[in-house]
Amino acid sequence: MFIAYPPNDGAAIDDSYVVKAYFSKILADGLSEGDLKARFRVRYGPDDSWPAGVQILDSAALSIAYNETAEYHALAFTLPNLYDGRPEFLHRIEVTHDRPDPLADLTATRRVTALPSTKPRITILQPQEFGSDGKPVEIILPDGPGADSLDYTVRVETDTATTTVDLAFLLGSGTLTPVDADDVTPGIQPEIVGSSAFWDFTWTITQPGSYRIEATATGPGGVNTDRRNATVIYRQIVGDDPNDLDDDDDGLADFDEGTVTPLPNGFPTDDSRYKPNPENWSNSDVHVHNAYGRSVPLLPDSDGDGLPDGLEVGWRTPSSDTNTATDSNGDGFPNFIGDLDPPFYNTLDNLGSVPGVNSASEGGDRAKQLWGSTTDPGNPDSDGDGLLDGIEDANANGWIDGDGASLATIDPPTLGRSWPNGRIDSGETWTETSPNDADTDDDGLSDGYGEDKDSSGTITGDTNEDRVWQSGEIWTETDPLNDDTDGDGLPDGWEVRFGFNPLDDGTSTLDGSAAKVENGPNGDPDGDEINNISELLAGTDPRVDNSVILQPGEEIVIGPVGDADAIVHGAVTNRQIFTDWKIDDLVVLDEFEGDGSGNQGGDTYLGYDGHDTSRDMVAFYARDGGDTSVGGTGEFYFRVDFQDLKPYAEEGNLDLYVLVDTGNQSVGEYTLPDELDTGTLMRWEACVAVYQSNNGAVYVDTNPANNTTSINQDLFSKGVVRRDQTSADGFRKAWFDSNFDAVEFSIDRKALTDAGWLGDPASLNFQVITVRDGTQNSPRGAGDIGGRTDIRDTIYDDWLAED
Structure with a gap:
C-alpha cells in the first residue's frame, strides 16, 4: 500500500484535492465495501508535533475506487481546509490498513503543504473519536446516586477570520452552551492563539450512548463544517x-x-x-x-x-x-x-x-x-x-x-444438583438470555442484533412481558428464548435468512400485518412443489427450484439367493451374499486408532464379553434402490463391515443404529431411541435400528415442527413413529454373516420420504453406532453403561466410544 496522489512529499493541496492510497487487490478479497472501508484509518495533523494534535478523518469521507489500475484498488478521500496562514508548513497524512492477526498492519505516509482556501478552516479538536493508540475514546459519565450529569467541553478550532461557530447533534441530543472567551467584546468570542481561534462549548451530558456532533463555521469566504462521533459510557467511580x-x-x-x-x-x-x-x-x-x-x-x-x-x-x-x-x-x-x-x-x-x-x-x-x-x-x-x-x-x-x-453462595456443590449446562433443555423455562451464548435459542439469529434489537431485554410489543402473544399485542421483535416465535415449524433465523416474516405462520401474525401463506410451512415461493418445511429439512433454498429428478437405482438382494439364482461349481454353491455391493456404495471407512483420550485400546468402549470385535465397525455403505415410479425397487439399502463379527453376536450382544439426516443437520430429533442415553447435534429425521436377522425398526419423524431437545426425552410425543418389519413402509430385511464380518439390511424407501427426504441420495447425512443389547435403564440391561452414553463404537467419533 502506498499514497499515489499526491505523488511526492511537499506537494500543495487544498480541500478539493482527492488523495488516493493504492493498495493490493488481495486486501479486498472476501470483503464488502463497508467491511473494507472499516479496515482503513486516515489520520492527519501537524508534522512537527506528530502525533500530538492528530485528527482522524470521518469514515464517511472515505470511498473505494475499485480497479483503479490493473494491480491496485484505491482508497480516495479529501481533507478539510488545512491552511493556517503558513504556506510552507508541513501537514502529515497517514493511512493505516488493519490486517487480521497475526499479520502486520500496513501504513503509508505523505507530507503536504496547504493551499489557501476561501472557506473557513474548521476542526473539532475535542472530543476525539480515537486516541493516539487507535482505540475509541470514551467519555465517562459518572454513575452515582440520583440523576447523573457531566459538563464536558467541546473545543473547535478555526481560522481567525471565522465569525461564528454553531454546534448541532446529528445523532443523540443534549444541551450545548457556547463559552464566551471575551466578556468585553459583544457576542460569543473565541480564544485567539496565533493564526487559530478556539471556540469552546459546554456539553451537559445526562445519558450514555452514541452521539454525532456537527460544527459549522461561517466567515467571509462562506461556510464549512466538521463532524465528530462521540461515545459516552456510564462508570461507577x-x-x-x-x-x-x-x-x-x-x-x-x-x-x-x-x-x-x-x-x-x-x-x-x-x-x-x-x-x-x-x-x-x-x-x-x-x-x-x-x-x-x-x-x-x-x-x-x-x-x-x-x-x-x-x-x-x-x-x-x-x-x-x-x-x-x-x-x-x-x-x-x-x-x-x-x-x-x-x-x-x-x-x-x-x-x-x-x-x-x-x-x-x-x-x-x-x-x-x-x-x-x-x-x-x-x-x-x-x-x-x-x-x-x-x-x-x-x-x-x-x-x-x-x-x-442455582447454587446458594453458602452451599457446597453436590453430584445431585441439576447442573446448569447453558442449553435450554426439555422442561426448562428460561427467563433470561445467556451472556455467554450469542444465540441462546439456536435459531440462527443473535440475541441482540438479530432479535432483541432495541436491547430492552423484553419483546417489544409484549405488553405484559410474559413472552406469550395475546390478542391485541403487536410484536415487532422475535423472542430470543424461542427458536420459532410464530410456532410454524420454521426457525426464526431460517425465515429471516430467506426473506420470510418470522412473526407470520402463514395463517395468522403476531405483528398485526396480513398473513401470507408464503411465510408459513406450506408456502412454496419458488413453485417447485416443495413446501417451506420440506425445504428446511432438506437444507435447500426455498426460493430456488430444488425439484429432484428421480433415478431407478439398483437392487440389492439381502442375504443368500435361492437355488434358482445360486452359482454352483461342483460341490460348491455360491449364494451371492454381499455380491451386489459396489465400491461407489462405500460411504466411509473407520480408522482403528482414532481421536480420543483412550484410543490406545482401539476405538471401542470395551465390554470384555467376547464380542468387542463384533461391535467394532470398519466400513459403512448405503445405496438408494430408487423410487418405484421410475422403475426402482422402493427400498434403501445399508451395509456395515466389522473387525471380527462373531457367530450369532446379534443374538444378544450387538445392536446397530443408523441415524439419517435428510439434508439440514441443524433441524430434527436430538435424542436417540431405546434409552441409549445419547443425543446428537446431527439432528435426525429417521433412525434405522437393527436388532437381529430380519428384526429391526425405523423411527420416522413425522412432525418436524416439534423435536426433542434433551437425552431420553419421549420421541413418540414429538411425532416420531416406529415401523418394524411387520409395518408397512418400515423395516424390511437384515442378514448377519460372521464369515464375511458384515451385515446388510434394507428399509422401505417411503420411510425416508415420509421423514422429509426429497429423494436425492447425495443430500443424506449418516451417523452409525453400535451398542450391546439391553440398553434400558430400569431395570438396567446388560448394554447399559451407567452414567454415560451406551455407545460402544461410532465411525470417527472415538471420544464417545473410548474407554
Whole structure:
C-alpha cells in the first residue's frame, strides 16, 4: 500500500484535492465495501508535533475506487481546509490498513503543504473519536446516586477570520452552551492563539450512548463544517483510599484486580504458591488465575455493563475488606453480589462433588472448566450479540434463571444438583438470555442484533412481558428464548435468512400485518412443489427450484439367493451374499486408532464379553434402490463391515443404529431411541435400528415442527413413529454373516420420504453406532453403561466410544 496522489512529499493541496492510497487487490478479497472501508484509518495533523494534535478523518469521507489500475484498488478521500496562514508548513497524512492477526498492519505516509482556501478552516479538536493508540475514546459519565450529569467541553478550532461557530447533534441530543472567551467584546468570542481561534462549548451530558456532533463555521469566504462521533459510557467511580484494600467493594481486593496471576506451576519456585504438579491444584488455584488482573480496582463495574466485577468473575463470597452494603450508584444492586452459578474446574478437590472430574488415575486437564459460568469484566458484551451482559443477566445473580438449579453462595456443590449446562433443555423455562451464548435459542439469529434489537431485554410489543402473544399485542421483535416465535415449524433465523416474516405462520401474525401463506410451512415461493418445511429439512433454498429428478437405482438382494439364482461349481454353491455391493456404495471407512483420550485400546468402549470385535465397525455403505415410479425397487439399502463379527453376536450382544439426516443437520430429533442415553447435534429425521436377522425398526419423524431437545426425552410425543418389519413402509430385511464380518439390511424407501427426504441420495447425512443389547435403564440391561452414553463404537467419533 502506498499514497499515489499526491505523488511526492511537499506537494500543495487544498480541500478539493482527492488523495488516493493504492493498495493490493488481495486486501479486498472476501470483503464488502463497508467491511473494507472499516479496515482503513486516515489520520492527519501537524508534522512537527506528530502525533500530538492528530485528527482522524470521518469514515464517511472515505470511498473505494475499485480497479483503479490493473494491480491496485484505491482508497480516495479529501481533507478539510488545512491552511493556517503558513504556506510552507508541513501537514502529515497517514493511512493505516488493519490486517487480521497475526499479520502486520500496513501504513503509508505523505507530507503536504496547504493551499489557501476561501472557506473557513474548521476542526473539532475535542472530543476525539480515537486516541493516539487507535482505540475509541470514551467519555465517562459518572454513575452515582440520583440523576447523573457531566459538563464536558467541546473545543473547535478555526481560522481567525471565522465569525461564528454553531454546534448541532446529528445523532443523540443534549444541551450545548457556547463559552464566551471575551466578556468585553459583544457576542460569543473565541480564544485567539496565533493564526487559530478556539471556540469552546459546554456539553451537559445526562445519558450514555452514541452521539454525532456537527460544527459549522461561517466567515467571509462562506461556510464549512466538521463532524465528530462521540461515545459516552456510564462508570461507577470511587476514590482511592490507601487504608481500604477493596476500594470499590466489589468483592475483589484492589491488588488482585490489578495483578495477573499465573496457574500454580507458573510461580517462581521459591514462591509458596508454586505447585508444579497439577494434581495438587485446587479449584481456588485455577479460579484466581482466571479472575485476577482483569478489572479496575476503583470501578466496581469495570466495563459498565451493569454487573459488578466480582459477580462477573464468579466470586461467591467477598474479601474480608469488602463492605457488602455499598451501593455506589444507588440502583438497588450492591457493589458485591455473590455468584449463584460459579465456575468449577477439573481439580481433585472437586472429585465426588462435581460431575465429570477425572480421578487421579485418569489424569486430565486440571485447568479445564467443567461447570458454571462467568463473564468478562472488561467486556460489556461478553458474547458479542449486541446485548450488554447486565441486560442478559437482568437480575444480576450470575445464573441464567431457568437453566438447571442455582447454587446458594453458602452451599457446597453436590453430584445431585441439576447442573446448569447453558442449553435450554426439555422442561426448562428460561427467563433470561445467556451472556455467554450469542444465540441462546439456536435459531440462527443473535440475541441482540438479530432479535432483541432495541436491547430492552423484553419483546417489544409484549405488553405484559410474559413472552406469550395475546390478542391485541403487536410484536415487532422475535423472542430470543424461542427458536420459532410464530410456532410454524420454521426457525426464526431460517425465515429471516430467506426473506420470510418470522412473526407470520402463514395463517395468522403476531405483528398485526396480513398473513401470507408464503411465510408459513406450506408456502412454496419458488413453485417447485416443495413446501417451506420440506425445504428446511432438506437444507435447500426455498426460493430456488430444488425439484429432484428421480433415478431407478439398483437392487440389492439381502442375504443368500435361492437355488434358482445360486452359482454352483461342483460341490460348491455360491449364494451371492454381499455380491451386489459396489465400491461407489462405500460411504466411509473407520480408522482403528482414532481421536480420543483412550484410543490406545482401539476405538471401542470395551465390554470384555467376547464380542468387542463384533461391535467394532470398519466400513459403512448405503445405496438408494430408487423410487418405484421410475422403475426402482422402493427400498434403501445399508451395509456395515466389522473387525471380527462373531457367530450369532446379534443374538444378544450387538445392536446397530443408523441415524439419517435428510439434508439440514441443524433441524430434527436430538435424542436417540431405546434409552441409549445419547443425543446428537446431527439432528435426525429417521433412525434405522437393527436388532437381529430380519428384526429391526425405523423411527420416522413425522412432525418436524416439534423435536426433542434433551437425552431420553419421549420421541413418540414429538411425532416420531416406529415401523418394524411387520409395518408397512418400515423395516424390511437384515442378514448377519460372521464369515464375511458384515451385515446388510434394507428399509422401505417411503420411510425416508415420509421423514422429509426429497429423494436425492447425495443430500443424506449418516451417523452409525453400535451398542450391546439391553440398553434400558430400569431395570438396567446388560448394554447399559451407567452414567454415560451406551455407545460402544461410532465411525470417527472415538471420544464417545473410548474407554
